Amino acid sequence: xxxxxxxxxxxxxxxxxxxxxxxxxxxxxxxxxxxxxxxxxxxxxxxxxxxxxxxxxxxxxxxxxxxxxxxxxxxxxxxxxxxxxxxxxxxxxxxxxxxxxxxxxxxxxxxxxxxxxxxxxxxxxxxxxxxxxxxxxxxxxxxxxxxxxxxxxxxxxxxxxxxxxxxxxxxxxxxxxxxxxxxxxxxxxxxxxxxxxxxxxxxxxxxxxxxxxxxxxxxxxxxxxxxxxxxxxxxxxxxxxxxxxxxxxxxxxxxxxxxxxxxxxxxxxxxxxxxxxxxxxxxxxxxxxxxxxxxxxxxxxxxxxxxxxxxxxxxxxxxxxxxxxxxxxxxxxxxxxxxxxxxxxxxxxxxxxxxxxxxxxxxxxxxxxxxxxxxxxxxxxxxxxxxxxxxxxxxx
Ligand code: ATP
Ligand code: MG
Numbered sequence: 001x002x003x004x005x006x007x008x009x010x011x012x013x014x015x016x017x018x019x020x021x022x023x024x025x026x027x028x029x030x031x032x033x034x035x036x037x038x039x040x041x042x043x044x045x046x047x048x049x050x051x052x053x054x055x056x057x058x059x060x061x062x063x064x065x066x067x068x069x070x071x072x073x074x075x076x077x078x079x080x081x082x083x084x085x086x087x088x089x090x091x092x093x094x095x096x097x098x099x100x101x102x103x104x105x106x107x108x109x110x111x112x113x114x115x116x117x118x119x120x121x122x123x124x125x126x127x128x129x130x131x132x133x134x135x136x137x138x139x140x141x142x143x144x145x146x147x148x149x150x151x152x153x154x155x156x157x158x159x160x161x162x163x164x165x166x167x168x169x170x171x172x173x174x175x176x177x178x179x180x181x182x183x184x185x186x187x188x189x190x191x192x193x194x195x196x197x198x199x200x201x202x203x204x205x206x207x208x209x210x211x212x213x214x215x216x217x218x219x220x221x222x223x224x225x226x227x228x229x230x231x232x233x234x235x236x237x238x239x240x241x242x243x244x245x246x247x248x249x250x251x252x253x254x255x256x257x258x259x260x261x262x263x264x265x266x267x268x269x270x271x272x273x274x275x276x277x278x279x280x281x282x283x284x285x286x287x288x289x290x291x292x293x294x295x296x297x298x299x300x301x302x303x304x305x306x307x308x309x310x311x312x313x314x315x316x317x318x319x320x321x322x323x324x325x326x327x328x329x330x331x332x333x334x335x336x337x338x339x340x341x342x343x344x345x346x347x348x349x350x351x352x353x354x355x356x357x358x359x360x361x362x363x364x365x366x367x368x369x370x371x372x373x374x375x376x377x378x379x380x381x382x383x384x385x386x387x388x389x390x391x392x393x394x395x396x
Contacts, residue, residue, distance in 0.1 A: 005034055005122055009078040010043040013058075014124050017082070020057045022049040023106060024082075025121040025129065032117045035138055036170070045082045046121065048104045054082050068100055085109035094157045094191035107131055114152065114159045115166065115178075116144045141172045149181035157188040158196050164216050165200045168207025174216065182220045189225045197226070198267050205248025211240030227266035230256040239314045246273060250280040250307040254315075276304060283308040291322060297330045298337070298373055305331075335372055335379050339365070342372060343381040352385055353392055364388070 006014070006026055017024035024047040030040035047054065051071050055061050060074040069084035087108050088097030103109065106121060106129060113119040116134035128135065137144050143166050145152045145159070153160050160182045163174050174182070189197070204213055214237040216222075223229040230236065235255040242248040253263045260277035263269065269277070283300050286292065287308055297305070305327050313321040336342060346361040368388070372379045377387050 005126065006030075006043045007078065009076045010045065010080050011124060013045055013073055013075055013080045013082065016057055017045075017047050017049055017054070018124065020049070020053075022047050022053065022057075023085075023104075024049070025106060025123050027083075027110075027121050028113075028118060031120045031122045031128075032134075032138065034122075035120070035135065043080065045080060046085055046106065046109055047082055048085055048106070049082075050084055050102055054084070069102055086112070088112050088155070094154065094188050095193070095196075097155070111146060113146055114156075114162055116146055117166075119146050137175070141170070142175045143167060143170075143172050143178060144175040145178045145181065149178040150185060153181050153185045153188065156192075157185065158192045158200065160185065160189060160220075160222060161192075161197055161200045161204075164213045164220075164222070165204040165207065167216060168204045168210045168213035170207075171209040171212075179216075179220065182216075182222065186220055186222045187225050189222055194227060194266065194268055198269070201248070201267070202245040205242045205245040208241055210242055210248070211237040214240060228252065228256055228258055228263060235311070235314055239311055244303070244307075246276045246303070247307045247310060249273060249277060251311050251314075253277055253281065254284055254311045276307075279304040280308050284312065287312050292327070292330070294334070294374060297327070298334055302328060302331055335375055336369070339369055341379065342369060342384075343379050344368065344384050348381070348385070349388065352388055364392070367391075 005011075010026070014024040014026070024045055026043055027046040028042075028044040030043045033040040049057065051063075051066050051069055054071045054073070058073045058075065062072040062074065062079075064070050064072045064081070069086045071082050073080045073082050084102045085104065085106055085108065087101050087103055089099045089101060092098055110119040110121060110129070110131055116132040116137045118134070119132050120134045121129040123129070132146050133144075143163050145163075163178060163182060166172060167174055204210060207213060215234075217226070217229070218234075218237075229252070236251055239251045239255075242251065249263060249267070249269065252258070253260060260274055260281045263277055264274035279300055283292070283296060283304055286296050292305065300308075306324055309322055309327065313319075331337070342365075346357065346365060349361055349364055350357055368384055371377055371387070372384070377383050
């Protein structure tokens with residue numbers, strides 16, 4: 001079974017490194033996910049060859065992180081990450097190793113990895129290398145730090161967030177000593193860059209067990225040290241599971257009574273994510289006073305409405321909610337879904353009025369958009385023209 005691991009190209013990369021006299025193995029998440037019976041996508045390779053040696057074996061490579069030992073090998077148009085065995089020494093700032101040292105021993109490389117389930121390696125022939133009991137922990141569905149948990153979190157505090165993100169995605173428990181070390185070191189999360197935290201949070205939100213993971217964030221008091229994280233609030237875990245990261249960020253915003261801008265700044269969200277949150281913020285304000293109106297269904301995407309309603313229902317469980325089906329039907333039943341659906345455009349108006357363009361065109365187009373949306377008249381060029389001519393003459 002395990003001999004079938006990896007894509008044909010990734011297997012070829014391992015074989016060519018071996019043929020050149022080096023060690024090469026599959027490592028990381030793909031090995032773990034394979035043992036859990038899940039599809040893996042990125043097949044990371046670790047090797048005893050130095051980056052320079054890797055580049056001599058393959059004609060096409062890209063230096064993506066050569067200081068950390070990672071070379072991207074391009075073989076048969078497939079990019080494969082190959083990372084030299086390495087150790088990391090003395091972290092003085094809780095987030096970055098002072099020195100990365102390339103080594104020739106796989107065991108030393110596995111030792112620097114965060115959790116036992118992530119410190120497994122698989123050879124081309126299907127042999128598993130498991131120096132820290134990762135398989136046993138996988139079987140008991142347990143996240144356990146490699147070595148002394150407190151030391152490992154002291155080196156790199158992000159590992160605490162990674163622990164809860166794996167708890168969310170895999171539905172695993174965090175082993176007792178590892179959990180205790182998180183409780184004791186929670187405050188050091190402030191040393192980690194928010195960009196790295198966001199990568200893990202995006203994965204955490206989407207995990208099937210995010211509710212439990214969010215409780216762990218509160219229980220370990222990580223919440224007190226994460227940016228804009230409500231700690232006395234179970235809304236976040238009650239709202240879970242989230243089907244997208246945007247839903248999670250929306251819940252965080254609404255649970256803590258923050259604005260879209262505040263969350264976007266604190267977690268360096270993309271503009272697209274920020275716009276989504278701004279829409280949710282507005283939709284939530286609308287929902288506070290009534291059910292969604294025709295204008296709301298027109299203005300907001302279904303995803304925005306779903307994220308908003310999800311949180312609203314958690315806050316007001318006794319009130320009648322709106323189902324996704326109903327929201328979808330309401331959106332579908334609108335006569336138009338955007339301005340582009342209108343049967344007329346500005347040029348038509350100019351022609352009908354025999355007048356040059358100007359601000360008046362936009363104003364009249366907005367009136368038409370509103371009237372068609374509210375079915376005052378149908379989205380029919382002739383009918384719109386009739387209405388326009390009578391109203392326009394009236395007003396001129
Ligand atoms: P995913 O499937 O979500 O990508 P993953 O385990 O592959 O999970 P990555 O962030 O892609 O996670 O990291 C790849 C591997 O690198 C991990 O399995 C782990 O062995 C190691 N690793 C990543 N981040 C750290 C870290 N902060 N400290 C120690 N080891 C790490
Ligand atoms: Mg990965």
